[in-house]
Amino acid sequence: MEMAARRVRAFKRWMKQEGIECSDALELTVSAAQGLSITALADLHVGDAVARIPKAACLTVVTTSARDMIDAAGLDGSLGLAVAIMHERSLGEQSPWAPYLAVLPEREAIQLVWTAEEAEELLRGTELQQTVKEDRTVMLEDWKESIEPLRDQIGTRFERFFGFEDYLAARTLIASRSFQVDDHHHGVGMVPLADIFNHKTGAEDVHLNTSASSEDSESEEAESGSEDGNESTTSTTSSVGHTTGASTTDDVASGASDDDGDDDDLEMVMVKDVKAGAEVFNTYGLLGNAALLHRYGFTEPDNPFDIVNIDLELVLQWGASLFSGQHRRARLSLWRRLGYSGCASHNSEYFEILFNGEPPNELLLLLYIMLLQQDAYDKIDLALATAGNSNGHMDGILSDKSEKLSDITAEFSEAVLLTNTICNALLSLADMRESLYGKNSIEDDIEALKRFCSIKEKKLHHSLMLRISERKIIQKFRTFASSSSQVRTGEASPRKKLKRK
Secondary structure (H helix, E strand, O other): OHHHHHHHHHHHHHHHHOOOEEOOOEEEEEEOOOEEEEEEOOOEOOOEEEEEEEHHHOEOOOOOOOHHHHHHOOOOHHHHHHHHHHHHHHOHHHOOOHHHHHHOOOOOOOHHHOOHHHHHHHOOOOOOHHHHHHHHHHHHHHHHHHHHHHHHHHOOHHHHHOOHHHHHHHHHHHHHHOEEOOOOOOOEEEOOOHHHOEEOOOOOOEEEEEEOOOOOHHHHHHOOOOOOOOEOEEEOOOOOOOOOOOOEHHHHHHHOOOOOOOOOEEEEEEOOOEOOOOEOEEOOOOOOHHHHHHHHOOOOOOOOOOOEEEEHHHHHHHHHOOOOHHHHHHHHHHHHHOOOOOEEEOOEEEEEEOOOOOOOHHHHHHHHHHHOOHHHHHHHHHHHHHHOOOOOOHHHHOOOOOHHHHHHHHHHHHHHOOOHHHHHHHHHHHHHHHHOOOOOOHHHHHHHHHHOOOOOOHHHHHHHHHHHHHHHHHHHHHHHHHHHOOOOOOOOOOOOOOOOO
């Protein structure tokens, strides 16, 4: 811990040398439990500017001394930034960012640097199992195509600092710590100090803003934010308080202009009041545990943004035990002709089960169509053909078209009802999805979680947290199906109206 404390002190001195301003109301602390964190020493209020970071102090493809090599290789984005990080690390104490790099971990414990065996064992059945396999394959291809060709140019440093594992280590830092510095010049980069604020889902205290500096500032303001939660936004410039806390933007904005010399700065501004003694949090976005573990290497208990996916292929496997292949293909085709689909990612299609365990309407509709009697299916198929509007919304197709269509509207509207048959299908899907986790029950996982320390055994702890959070959603999914099966046939469901994707 003493070594870590010395590195933090050196980092603070480096920040002053580089013109990074940090309010005296913030304290950088280091502990074995949390690593680096930032605490409020005084009450902070919305609008307080608590830090200012010159873009020149950020590590980007523009500021690194490897800029010419990166440009010549045609690299940008995360690939280019990875080369910049590896290059600056190879320079050791000669790198302008040495004190900053020293306070960063060698690599973050995200799945990119897990072994294949660890990923297979710890992530079995989770939303990350297949994703991690694909990630490592893509990363190896990127390294071979873009990094290995630099071997001759880099020379003897390549083997020690630019190998595949070094590349993965750099990519873990980028995945977990980088920000969008700007859109057209620096791009994505490492932002000292800003990346020390820890994450808390749905509890952002401070936000990174860019100063009003470019001709595109108005458009950037309109488009501020990103789904990752790490994109900078636009604000007016302001001073950083150093004595009694942080000054508010309103206190100093009157003296700011686009030509005041501060137009290359990033700014950390409070978006929530924080009491003295409390940790100050940033947020990476409203992310479930699968996304948090994938990108940042940790999870949160009772995360309301957790989801579980049920693949379309799993639904078709369920149907295979009841129907012929021709039957399944015809029913799936009708579902698509009505304009419905699941979520799509890469080569897969799936249905998201949200934190409350409710199935999406699209899944219920597909199950309904799969279970239709043949004569009912034929009526709907004919009505769809007669309407001559295969791309229309179901409501449009099945209402006000003709008396014939009106006759079957009531029957087809049962797609939003949870009949016993559909609820039994949901329970079967829950069993099939649950089986992907292996032989251990959720109770086994909960007991195992108690034995593993979140600090010393992070991989085991957070992978179990992910498994448990997903399996709790499946439990809610089961409960929903079981309770809904009591709904009487023909009784209208309170669920929202179906919408075509």
